[in-house]
Structures are given as C-alpha cells and as structure tokens.
Amino acid sequence: MNDDTRREMACQELVEVITGYLEGTLPEFDRARFETHLASCASCQEYLEQMRALIRLTGRLTTRSLEPETVDSLLSSFRRWRDSQTGL
C-alpha cells in the first residue's frame, strides 16, 4: 500500500471512478475510499444522486419499434418462408 492509495479520495477522482462504483467493479480499497469521502462531502453526494437520477430518466426513454408496413412486409416474408419449409 503506497501513500497515494492511503490518501483520501478527492472530488475530482470520485467523478472519474463513479461508474466503476455504480457497476460494482471498483476494487475494495477504492470503494472504501469512495465511501469515506462521500460520507463527508455534500457535493459528491449530490453528484452521485444526479448520476442515479440520470440513469432512471434514461431508462424512461422509449424507442420506436417498426413501422406497421414493415411488420406487414415481414409477416408476408414469414409466410413465404414457412410455405417453402413445408413445401406447401
């Protein structure tokens, strides 16, 4: 363990390792430094909550599915494929 890893985590480092923290991939030692820092830093607590809010909001975005015409065309293709399989 060197001096660098003993040191308290600064805010500027926290914002770079936050994804690892949320993913659960941060090494145990850094995770402890992260949480120690967080306990005494209101701005970093807010930063973490902003990230969590962002992830929840992103999860509410919707993606358009296929156009109805495309689905119709796919179904026609499916029926041709099925008929060619069974030789009907």
Next chain:
Amino acid sequence: MAPAAEMRSAEADLIHRLRGGDEAAFVCLVNAYSASLRRFALAFVPNDAVAEEVVQETWLAVLTGIARFEGRSSVKTWIFKILANRAKTRAIRERRTINFSELDDPFEPDQPAVDPARFLPASHPTWPGHWASPLDTWSASAEDAVVGRETMGVLHRELDRLPASQRVVVALRDVQGWPAAEVCEVLGLSEANQRVLLHRGRSRLRGVLENYFNDNS
C-alpha cells in the same frame, strides 16, 4: 426452476415453435426485440430509414438461419450479432464507420467527466482536487412530473448527439436495461472498454442536465 433456466426453457420453446412455422412465435420475437434492434442499428447507420431496413434484413436472416441456430448463445445475443454484422456492412457501404478499437489507443486524450476548472488546483494547500464551489442541487427534482417532458426531450436529443460508440453502449445499458456482459458480447468489447464508454456517455449527459437545470432555476 431458476429464473435463468426458466428463460432458457421458454426460449427453447420459442425456437422450436419458430422452426415449426408458428407465426405467433415470430410475432412474439419481432415485438420483443425490434425497438432495441432499431436503436442499436442507429448507432451504425445514418438515419431511421436505413435502420428500419437493417432491422428488416436481420429478421429475414433470422428466418433463414434458424435451422442452424445451435443455442450456444442466447437467442437474443444471436439476433443482435446478426444485426451488428448487417449494420456494419451497411455502414461501410454508406461510408460511415464506427470504431470501438479507438479505445485501445493509449494516446487517446483523456476526456474528463467534469471540466477541471470546476475543481481546486492540485497545488491547493488544503483541498486539492475538491469542488471549487458546492454543486447545485437538482437531483431530487429531476424526475418531477412538471419538468419531466421537457427534460426527457433534452435527454433524448443529447443521447443522439453522443459519439456513436458511447451512444450505443448507453442506449443498451440505460435505455434497454441490458447487463454489461451482454453488451460486451454483442459489441465485442472488453468489460473495461464497455465501462469507459458508459462512463463517458453518462458523464456527458449529466453535464447536459446540469446546464439545463441551472439555466431553468
């Protein structure tokens, strides 16, 4: 049965029915995956119309390939890999390439999650690298119904503006809710690179929301 085993068994049943020409099974797959396929295709190709074509081609390839599907991967990753190949071929034809391997380049300049000017300098006697001024608090109100619609619009627009490799990872992880391992498998990314892309994408979007809330408060 464990949930994973249960899913596998439901999947095996679906494949069996599809091979037998069951239209309902095909419709079930198309409904389940077309929206994510379309979003995924958009990371590679220039517009919605081409994405739609690529998704359609993918479904036709699923039909012609289903007899040879051996179930070594999940049907979902198999379908997405077909799409990835089609979309890449199409992107090359459209002279638009997406380069995930850029991340392996150690000389790629760092993209800090937050502007370094927001922090006290490393030379600061007591608080090096700490926030120069406290963060504005908006996380608690970010999901309020009142601001909701407009916020979602901003988020959607900015997601589309992310570099393609970040966009596809954020879309699959945070919009579609895929686990990291599946994203890595389908995109052929290492776990570390997947995380770097997710981190850069999320950090950039957070910055956009911060500006948006500060301008509107």
